[in-house]
Amino acid sequence: MATLKAAQWAASLSYPSIPPEAMQAAIRSFYNWVGCTVGGSNHPAASIARNSLSRFFGAPTSTLLGTNGVQADAQHAALINGIASHVHDYDDTHLDTIIHPTGPVAAALLSFAQSLDRPVSGREFLTALAAGIELECKTGLAVWPSHYDVGWHITSTTGSIGAAAAVSRLLGLTPEKTAHAIGIAATQVTGLREMFGSHTKSFHPGRAAQNGLLAAVLAADGYTSSLQALEAKRGWVKVVSNDDKLTHEIVSLESGGKWELAKNSFKPFPCGIVIHPVIDGCVWLHGELQRRGLRLQDIKTVHVTVHPLVLELTGKTKPRDGLEAKFSVYHGGAIGLIYGKATPAQYEDAIVTNPETIEVRDKIIATAAKDMRADECQILVEFETPAVRIERHVHHAVGSLDSPMTDSQLMEKFLDQCSPVIGPEQARITSDWCWSLEIKNDIRQIGKVL
């Protein structure tokens, strides 16, 4: 009964029944997603798809974010916005499953909502978004960790299901039709980890958005699948994992405990999450050096002590371009010290190969310590003349669950992502519009805002 119970839960979810912290998380998740999508829209993975597939576009109903108002049919908009949102690996993370949950769900839902010939209120939209993300994370927990370990990209494999549930909710489908939609989505298992490092990684959440949207539209019109798609002997859970915590997760869904959505986290920096404590500390040190009137060129050494995984995953001492720099704790520390921030601009090739960056980077010595947590680090900056030592201990890096990004930090990130693409004025207008999504009468207006 797990599939039907999940469908029943999603179909009956209402705005008043969503606790405030989950609704706030939905708003922040969508806000962050729009920033990531606009910010990723001119990456080749998105622009190739946009240009290549335009020959198939249907009637333009749905906005391709970041393109100055270009529209496509809802299916293609779901794909292309989904790609753009993930391409910089800068989107949100449900840390217990490492699902990037908003991409597949929001890409499907926004594109489809824009294609409807009726108003869609912000509350209605956020309710559907919450239903989709919650179910996505629950199915992810049901198959974690074997599903990811064997090689599935869990963001897209569960994202199809989340997107189907969200679009079904927006359409007001019955529980049975919602279950059919979940089934049609579940049978499209998209995403192998082998694709990491290529354009196809970001294709995954885009295709998941399409899978789910297609599933809900077909189910709405009477297309049938299995009503035991998730739990059956040859259903989704058993075929794609050795874990089976589905019953447990569906019970917790129905019992109304802590929402997974409320545990969603946001990346302050566009690089591997294990580097974040070092960047966090170096950003603070940037300000401290300014306050004390100390100069970067006078630094002798920067000693950094980190969790062992940091050097294992991001130990690249001499990154050659922006992509490699995302896997270099040394580059992360250097830009934190020099710029006091780490935005996509500090990961452009020209910054990575800039002599000033290299000079600071080469002063950083990183050491692994087993007693450090993954979101913790210790930094010591040594000057020779004057003989000054400044220390900074980061207990929980910004963006972790214990130190979540504030709304104003999210806004700064948003403006940093959007301004280079759509200009600072338009970025600010879009930011304001997205923050007040909950009181909007018709979210289809986003097309006019963007």
Next chain:
Amino acid sequence: MATLKAAQWAASLSYPSIPPEAMQAAIRSFYNWVGCTVGGSNHPAASIARNSLSRFFGAPTSTLLGTNGVQADAQHAALINGIASHVHDYDDTHLDTIIHPTGPVAAALLSFAQSLDRPVSGREFLTALAAGIELECKTGLAVWPSHYDVGWHITSTTGSIGAAAAVSRLLGLTPEKTAHAIGIAATQVTGLREMFGSHTKSFHPGRAAQNGLLAAVLAADGYTSSLQALEAKRGWVKVVSNDDKLTHEIVSLESGGKWELAKNSFKPFPCGIVIHPVIDGCVWLHGELQRRGLRLQDIKTVHVTVHPLVLELTGKTKPRDGLEAKFSVYHGGAIGLIYGKATPAQYEDAIVTNPETIEVRDKIIATAAKDMRADECQILVEFETPAVRIERHVHHAVGSLDSPMTDSQLMEKFLDQCSPVIGPEQARITSDWCWSLEIKNDIRQIGKVL
């Protein structure tokens, strides 16, 4: 290197290098596929998809078979034609993997060929079709049997890859781009067996056609995936199976042995393949009774001896409708005796519940014998007055590899499928056109024929 080697093979396949028996099989496979697609086009699984998704259709370039010339964009035509071709479970079978190989590949290739703004010759089309089907079957053999056993619908999971290879070949992509296309297709693993018995079963080959088409189009324009998509540690073969005969299959591909395509088989009857020996024998007996002037109502008993699997899978003694009749060896025998054939018309509900059918059906007594092969059966018809006994031993049922359907049997099947949908005259014109595909200058003309 398996993915690159497979891509190299597909990219360099040329018409003259294909042995005659494989080319003949390609022509017969496509011919049979067109009949199945037209025949399935008005089934709800196809018509719901057609109506539901028309809101997303792009510029009409590609024919929806069986719809009197309605066109859609190539992506949607691939989906809908793929659904229609499989919905009656009447399409072709590669017996060693039970892949229905032509559906995903032909649906993608035909739709895409029609969208091109240049002529596509029959030979060019058949070469691409052969490349796709062969690679599809080879990847299926690489993961057989664990892949199917765990719950994957192997027709669509391998079909995506075959479709990508075929469209890549038609586009003349380099081996490297073809490998990227295979990767983008492989990451979209579509098809859970749990969906059998619902509309979503036939959705699988349709979606596989789309997956492969999308993959090839993106790769053509520079979209990247992994060049080790099939063989990598977290690549397709290892994620979806416990078997790994990939290297073996790719070596045999390169060495140019017997083509899998040449082993493709065609179903003479629209029901479970294990019933086919009984129908084959009863069709012969129908003629024999007529020759001898014997009447069905004088039959006392029909003793049928079959492989044990026949009763296990198709032992339904009193089917209530056409769908149940597909799993009844008794109905199969009865219609063979009464009509001398078993076409979709003999599986309509009205025939299944007809008193004459029931009278003959109830005279059939089936017994399992372990020493029977699956494609073999023994039939004994007993009359009381006159006291006549007629026996028929079927060694290899028609449609099996040892007794393949002849071209004229394929044609009869084709006309039976198409005539009720497009009329007998149009069915004959289409049949003639498809048989001579190899000498056609531009297969895009199929839109005008249909």
